[in-house]
Amino acid sequence: MVNRLRDINPKLARACAALVGSVTVGLIMVGCAGQTPAAPNSSGSEDPLRQVQDCMKDAGWDVEIAEDGSISTFVPTDQASEYEAASAKCWESYPVKAFADLTEAEQSNLYAKHVAVRDCVVALGIDVAPAPSFQSWVDSGGAWGGYSDVPQDVLLNQWDEINTKCPQPTG
Numbered sequence: 001m002v003n004r005l006r007d008i009n010p011k012l013a014r015a016c017a018a019l020v021g022s023v024t025v026g027l028i029m030v031g032c033a034g035q036t037p038a039a040p041n042s043s044g045s046e047d048p049l050r051q052v053q054d055c056m057k058d059a060g061w062d063v064e065i066a067e068d069g070s071i072s073t074f075v076p077t078d079q080a081s082e083y084e085a086a087s088a089k090c091w092e093s094y095p096v097k098a099f100a101d102l103t104e105a106e107q108s109n110l111y112a113k114h115v116a117v118r119d120c121v122v123a124l125g126i127d128v129a130p131a132p133s134f135q136s137w138v139d140s141g142g143a144w145g146g147y148s149d150v151p152q153d154v155l156l157n158q159w160d161e162i163n164t165k166c167p168q169p170t171g
Contacts, residue, residue, distance in 0.1 A: 048093070055090035099142040111137055113169035117146025120166035126150055126158075 049065050056063045056071065061083060063073040075083045102110065115131045122128060128149035131137075137144050146166065147155065155162065 051093055052090045055093065056086060059086035059090065061086055107138055107142070108134065110142065110169060114144065114146040117166050117168060118149075121146060121150055121162065124158075124162065124165060126154055126162075 049071065053063055053065055053071060056073075061073055061075075063071045066072050073083075099107075111134050114137075118128060118131050132140070132144050146168065147162070150162070
């Protein structure tokens with residue numbers, strides 16, 4: 001079996017806790033605001049996504065950069081662990097500001113964006129749990145995102161519509 005993967009920076013996933021899929025089922029994505037890439041690395045690439053794309057291609061994975069900032073490719077299910085290893089290595093060159101380092105105002109802004117995404121998802125007719133309180137969200141390290149409670153099968157089957165109509169928060 002071959003699955004279409006949307007790959008994201010694992011640091012962003014941990015920082016924003018919006019990881020809602022897994023490589024084994026074929027989809028990884030994230031929504032995170034206030035994250036800015038660091039200066040170019042030794043490869044000289046000004047664009048961190050291109051840097052990751054080049055790294056993945058060097059590792060044997062033909063990946064594309066999507067408009068939403070994800071990197072996508074087709075990966076045979078039995079090669080998921082190899083893909084994950086290459087992805088983790090390549091994303092190491094894309095540092096971001098950790099959730100704990102965000103100011104209260106930045107956290108509040110990010111939370112509001114995730115709630116707006118969640119409300120948009122509900123408006124599409126998708127049943128999801130209510131958003132946690134701001135304080136609960138902060139106490140969890142931001143471990144909730146606007147897509148967090150979207151059923152995985154719905155997310156896989158309606159990704160383009162959901163991500164187009166309810167885009168994930170960005171800087």
